[in-house]
Amino acid sequence: MKLRGLFSAVIAIATGLIMLVGYFVELPILVNLRITILNWVIILAAVALFLGLFNLLAVHTDKIRSKEKGGIYSLILIFSLLTTLILGLWLRPDHALMALIFKAIQLPVETSLMAMLAVTLMYASIRLLRRRNNLISVIFLVTALLILLGTVPLPFVGNVPILGDLIRPFIVQVLAAAGARGILIGVALGSLTTGLRVLFGADRPYGSDPSRGGK
Amino acid sequence: MNWVGLAGFGLVILSAILMAGLAFLRRKSTPAFREIPAFARLRKAIGQAVEEGSRLHISLGRGGLTTPQSAAELAGLEMLRRLSELTAASDRPPVATSGDGAVTILSQDALLASGQAALSTGYNATPARLTGLTPFSYAAGVLPVMQDENLSANVLMGNFGVEVALLTDTAERGNTSTLAGSDNLTAQAILYASAQDPLIGEELYAAGAYLKARPFHSASLTVQDILRWLIVIGILVGALLKLAGVL
Numbered sequence: 001m002k003l004r005g006l007f008s009a010v011i012a013i014a015t016g017l018i019m020l021v022g023y024f025v026e027l028p029i030l031v032n033l034r035i036t037i038l039n040w041v042i043i044l045a046a047v048a049l050f051l052g053l054f055n056l057l058a059v060h061t062d063k064i065r066s067k068e069k070g071g072i073y074s075l076i077l078i079f080s081l082l083t084t085l086i087l088g089l090w091l092r093p094d095h096a097l098m099a100l101i102f103k104a105i106q107l108p109v110e111t112s113l114m115a116m117l118a119v120t121l122m123y124a125s126i127r128l129l130r131r132r133n134n135l136i137s138v139i140f141l142v143t144a145l146l147i148l149l150g151t152v153p154l155p156f157v158g159n160v161p162i163l164g165d166l167i168r169p170f171i172v173q174v175l176a177a178a179g180a181r182g183i184l185i186g187v188a189l190g191s192l193t194t195g196l197r198v199l200f201g202a203d204r205p206y207g208s209d210p211s212r213g214g215k
Numbered sequence: 216m217n218w219v220g221l222a223g224f225g226l227v228i229l230s231a232i233l234m235a236g237l238a239f240l241r242r243k244s245t246p247a248f249r250e251i252p253a254f255a256r257l258r259k260a261i262g263q264a265v266e267e268g269s270r271l272h273i274s275l276g277r278g279g280l281t282t283p284q285s286a287a288e289l290a291g292l293e294m295l296r297r298l299s300e301l302t303a304a305s306d307r308p309p310v311a312t313s314g315d316g317a318v319t320i321l322s323q324d325a326l327l328a329s330g331q332a333a334l335s336t337g338y339n340a341t342p343a344r345l346t347g348l349t350p351f352s353y354a355a356g357v358l359p360v361m362q363d364e365n366l367s368a369n370v371l372m373g374n375f376g377v378e379v380a381l382l383t384d385t386a387e388r389g390n391t392s393t394l395a396g397s398d399n400l401t402a403q404a405i406l407y408a409s410a411q412d413p414l415i416g417e418e419l420y421a422a423g424a425y426l427k428a429r430p431f432h433s434a435s436l437t438v439q440d441i442l443r444w445l446i447v448i449g450i451l452v453g454a455l456l457k458l459a460g461v462l
Contacts, residue, residue, distance in 0.1 A: 020227065045317055048319075052316030058341050059341045068363070114351065121405065124384065125408050183415065189443060190290075191286035192226075202432065203431075
């Protein structure tokens with residue numbers, strides 16, 4: 001078992017190094033290797049997606065079999081999944097009926113969930129002061145309010161003059177942009193070090209980790 | 216290779232050398248970190264899960280491993296593995312949800328590799344679940360897990376968008392604590408307003424260091440700090456040169 005963990009780590013690290021060096025150094029052999037590995041990855045990702053569908057089926061079949069709460073929804077999900085899959089394989093995804101299924105079912109359902117978000121977020125902002133009653137929370141809420149008032153025309157008033165022309169652009173283009181760039185630099189540095197930890201084998205999101213006594 | 220590519224490659228090599236060197240130097244010392252309340256509360260939730268026989272829910276978001284968001288997914292997977300190891304003695308294994316096939320397979324692998332006692336007795340064959348492939352179908356699939364699985368805490372770590380508000384709201388209604396972090400800026404703003412313990416910016420990637428503090432994890436935080444200072448100096452020098460009319 002330990003040997004298997006070591007073997008998978010060696011393959012993962014070697015592949016990661018080839019991809020990394022191939023991205024920066026344009027040697028034909030490295031570029032070709034990189035493209036080949038990328039093609040393999042695309043195929044494997046498609047296979048993983050198919051396995052994921054089996055996982056979804058297994059979870060919901062278990063729910064129905066064990067008569068868990070909400071089993072009827074699992075039954076509807078399995079029926080819809082299989083119907084769409086069979087129709088998609090038979091008619092092909094660009095068929096008018098497939099487009100209709102997407103436009104008439106998937107799109108409205110997702111849009112209604114999006115609409116629910118407006119209420120959820122408003123409720124969350126009301127609760128924010130109860131949860132974290134500090135200066136930052138007050139600034140957060142006041143900023144959100146100023147941006148809303150500066151963006152949406154008010155009934156009978158229209159656009160609020162100074163708010164829409166001066167304050168909102170200043171917040172969005174100066175303060176928010178500077179803060180967002182700072183956070184994005186942090187995220188980029190975090191991504192870099194996470195990638196390096198995987199390359200060093202310190203993080204192993206695959207197989208077992210013999211150093212931790214994994215099985 | 217153009218100069219931008221060369222600079223990028225140089226940055227990666229410099230980071231790798233720094234990380235390896237610092238990890239070697241710190242292999243025997245215990246690192247000290249600034250306190251992040253979210254991780255302290257998570258440790259409590261882990262203890263509660265083991266004692267009460269409740270479950271932890273780790274949601275890995277809907278990002279894939281072949282997308283630019285893969286680092287957030289890797290951080291989430293590492294968190295899952297660590298939490299799974301810490302709750303190995305529990306009667307009920309953690310449940311992991313994701314929106315990508317490859318991430319689902321890896322999360323199943325992480326749960327099985329951690330030596331979960333409950334999994335080896337066949338308690339639950341599907342602790343890792345693919346819940347949906349689009350943002351809202353993913354969220355809709357996660358909601359029943361949050362409502363029905365007797366959870367003690369939710370850990371949302373990975374790539375989320377605005378749909379994360381639906382998850383944090385459900386967690387709040389279920390009276391379960393939520394530690395949440397995303398690499399997406401909009402999701403971070405939403406999490407600040409709606410999650411009990413939001414992780415902002417690079418805190419998402421520091422979870423490994425806070426939960427296990429192995430030399431490479433503490434070294435990676437120091438490397439981030441060094442690089443951040445280099446970038447700050449670079450920005451200031453650039454601004455001064457621009458002001459002086461050199462650039």
